[in-house]
Amino acid sequence: xxDVTKIRKDFPILGRKINGxxxxxxxxxxxxxxxxxxxxxxxxxxxxxxxxIHRSIHTLSQEATESYEGARKKTAKHVNWEExxxxxxxxxxxxxxxxxxxxxxxxxxxGDEIVLTEMEHHSNLVPWQxxxxxxxxxxxxxxxxxxxxxxxxDEFHNKITGKTKLVSVCHMSNVxxxxxxxxxxxxxxxxxxxxxxxxxxxxxxxxxxxxxxHDFDFVAFSGHKMLGPMGIGVLLGKKDILEEMDxxxxxxxxxxxxxxxxxxxxxxxxxxxxxxxxxxxxAGLGAAVDYLNKIGMGNVKSHCDSLxxxxxxxxxxxxxxxxxxxxxxxxxxxxxxxSLGDVHPHDLSTLLDRDGVAVRGGHHCAMPLTxxxxxxxxxxxxxxLYNTKExxxxxxxSLKKASEVFKLDR
Amino acid sequence: xxxxxxxxxxxxxxxxxxxxxxxxxxxxxxRHPRNFGRIENPTVTFHGDNxxxxxxxxxxxxLDKNKITDAKFIGRGCAISQASASxxxxxxxxxxxxxASGISKDNxxxxxxxxxxxxxxxxxxxxxxxxxxxxxxHKKENxxxxxxxxx
Numbered sequence: 001x002x003d004v005t006k007i008r009k010d011f012p013i014l015g016r017k018i019n020g021x022x023x024x025x026x027x028x029x030x031x032x033x034x035x036x037x038x039x040x041x042x043x044x045x046x047x048x049x050x051x052x053i054h055r056s057i058h059t060l061s062q063e064a065t066e067s068y069e070g071a072r073k074k075t076a077k078h079v080n081w082e083e084x085x086x087x088x089x090x091x092x093x094x095x096x097x098x099x100x101x102x103x104x105x106x107x108x109x110x111g112d113e114i115v116l117t118e119m120e121h122h123s124n125l126v127p128w129q130x131x132x133x134x135x136x137x138x139x140x141x142x143x144x145x146x147x148x149x150x151x152x153x154d155e156f157h158n159k160i161t162g163k164t165k166l167v168s169v170c171h172m173s174n175v176x177x178x179x180x181x182x183x184x185x186x187x188x189x190x191x192x193x194x195x196x197x198x199x200x201x202x203x204x205x206x207x208x209x210x211x212x213x214h215d216f217d218f219v220a221f222s223g224h225k226m227l228g229p230m231g232i233g234v235l236l237g238k239k240d241i242l243e244e245m246d247x248x249x250x251x252x253x254x255x256x257x258x259x260x261x262x263x264x265x266x267x268x269x270x271x272x273x274x275x276x277x278x279x280x281x282x283a284g285l286g287a288a289v290d291y292l293n294k295i296g297m298g299n300v301k302s303h304c305d306s307l308x309x310x311x312x313x314x315x316x317x318x319x320x321x322x323x324x325x326x327x328x329x330x331x332x333x334x335x336x337x338x339s340l341g342d343v344h345p346h347d348l349s350t351l352l353d354r355d356g357v358a359v360r361g362g363h364h365c366a367m368p369l370t371x372x373x374x375x376x377x378x379x380x381x382x383x384x385l386y387n388t389k390e391x392x393x394x395x396x397x398s399l400k401k402a403s404e405v406f407k408l409d410r
Numbered sequence: 411x412x413x414x415x416x417x418x419x420x421x422x423x424x425x426x427x428x429x430x431x432x433x434x435x436x437x438x439x440x441r442h443p444r445n446f447g448r449i450e451n452p453t454v455t456f457h458g459d460n461x462x463x464x465x466x467x468x469x470x471x472x473l474d475k476n477k478i479t480d481a482k483f484i485g486r487g488c489a490i491s492q493a494s495a496s497x498x499x500x501x502x503x504x505x506x507x508x509x510a511s512g513i514s515k516d517n518x519x520x521x522x523x524x525x526x527x528x529x530x531x532x533x534x535x536x537x538x539x540x541x542x543x544x545x546x547x548h549k550k551e552n553x554x555x556x557x558x559x560x561x
C-alpha cells in the first residue's frame with residue numbers, strides 16, 4: 001500500500017487551487033506531475049554543474065558527464081537493459097522516428113509490409129506512414145474490437161506474414177487502457193523474420209518493466225510521463241541491431257574521427273546521440289527513476305489498479321455514461337475514456353475544470369481509433385500514484401453536475 | 411485531499427447547476443440548431459474543422475447576385491462551436507456579401523453573450539472562419555468568371 005498522503009506532499013503542484021478548488025489532476029496519460037526531487041535535480045544541475053558533456057577536461061564538464069551517464073545507468077537498470085543500448089532522445093515520438101529513419105530507411109524495401117494496430121497513438125502511426133510511402137511498402141493494421149477494446153487475436157497470423165519486416169504496437173493504449181498481448185505478437189513477428197517495436201509510453205511509467213523477460217527489438221518511452229521532465233525520452237534497442245544501424249542525426253558528439261571527406265562514427269550509444277543533449281533532462285529523469293524505485297513499481301501498479309477498479313465502478317453508476325475499453329481490470333491500465341450523453345468532451349472538460357478536475361477531451365492523438373469506436377472524441381481520466389479515491393469521487397460528482405447543466409436527465 | 415467523499419447522487423433531485431458559459435440560449439441552439447441542413451444547388455459551400463477537438467462545420471450559402479438568400483450548416487462538435495454556427499447562420503439571410511464579410515470576432519462574442527477563454531475561442535470562431543472561407547471562395551470564383559467573360 002502506498003502512503004498517498006505522504007507522496008502528495010512531494011508534488012508541489014498538487015497543492016494548487018484551480019478556480020478556487022483543489023486541483024484534481026487526472027491527465028497523467030498526457031504528462032505526469034513532477035516531485036520536488038526531480039525539480040531539484042534540474043535546478044542543481046544548472047546551479048552547480050552546468051557545462052557541456054564528453055568534451056572538456058574541467059571539473060564541471062566531468063560532473064555534467066557523470067550526471068548524464070549516471071542517468072543512463074539508472075534508467076537502463078530500471079528497465080533491465082544494457083546501458084550502451086539505452087539511447088536518450090527527446091520523447092517517445094523521437095525514439096520511434098529514430099527507428100524509422102535509422103533502421104527503416106535502410107531495411108524496408110518495396111513490397112515489404114509494416115504491421116501496426118488500429119489503436120496506435122499518432123506517434124506510432126505517422127512515422128510508419130511516411131516510411132511506407134517513401135520506400136513503397138504497405139501498412140497493415142490489426143483491428144480493434146470496439147466492444148471489448150482489444151485487438152482481434154485471430155488476425156495475428158493472417159496479417160503478420162513472411163512479407164512483414166516490422167511490427168510496432170503499443171504496450172498499453174493511451175485511449176482504452178488496453179494492455180496488449182505484446183509477447184505473443186513479438187513472437188509471431190520474429191517467427192516471420194520481422195523486428196518488433198514496442199511503444200511503451202504508457203506502460204513503463206505504470207508497471208514493473210523487465211526488458212530481459214521479453215524479446216523486443218526496440219522499446220520507446222518518455223521521461224515526462226514517469227515523473228521526469230519534458231524533453232527527455234528513451235529508446236532501448238538490441239545491441240547488434242543498434243550497431244548495424246546508420247546514425248539518426250549527424251554532427252558533433254557522434255563521431256570517432258572526422259576528416260574533410262569522411263567520418264568514422266562513434267560506437268553506441270554515442271552514434272545515435274548527435275549534438276549537445278538534454279543533460280538537465282537526463283538528471284531529472286535519473287531522479288524520477290530513483291523516486292519510482294523508492295516507492296516500488298509493483299506498488300505503483302497495485303495502487304493504480306485498485307484506483308482504476310474503483311473509478312470504473314463509480315463511473316458506471318452515472319446515468320448516460322458510456323465507458324470504453326476492457327471491463328476486466330487485469331487487462332487494462334489506469335486510463336479511462338468515456339462519454340456522457342451528448343455532451344461534447346470539450347464542454348465536459350470545461351465544466352470539470354470549474355471544479356478543478358483536469359481531464360483530457362478529444363481524440364487523444366489517436367484519430368483512427370476514435371473512428372473505430374464510432375465517436376468523434378472521448379473524455380479521458382488517467383490516474384497515477386498520487387491520485388486518491390476522494391479525487392475519483394470528485395470526478396463522479398462533477399460529472400453529475402455536468403449532466404445537470406446539460407439537462408441530461410430530463 | 412481535503413474533499414470528503416460525497417454521497418450525493420447528483421441527479422433527479424431538482425438541483426439545477428447553472429453554468430456561466432452553458433447558458434440556456436447556448437444549450438438551446440446546441441440542441442435545436444437553426445438553419446441546420448443542406449441547400450439544394452447552393453451558390454457556394456465551405457468546410458472547416460478544428461483538429462484539436464474534432465469540431466466540424468460545413469456551410470452552404472445561396473446568393474442572389476450580391477445578397478445572401480439562404481444559409482445552412484451541417485456540423486458536429488462541442489456546444490460552443492455548434493451554437494455559434496447556429497446563431498451565425500440565422501443572421502445571414504438578407505445580408506449582402508460585404509455585410510457578411512464585416513462580421514467580426516467581437517460580433518460572434520456578442521451573439522453568444524458569454525466570455526470564452528483562449529482554449530475555447532477556437533470553437534467559438536470556427537463557424538466565422540468557415541463563413542469567411544466561403545465568402546472568399548465565392549469572390550474568387552466570381553472574379554474568375556468575370557475574367558473568362560472579359561478575356
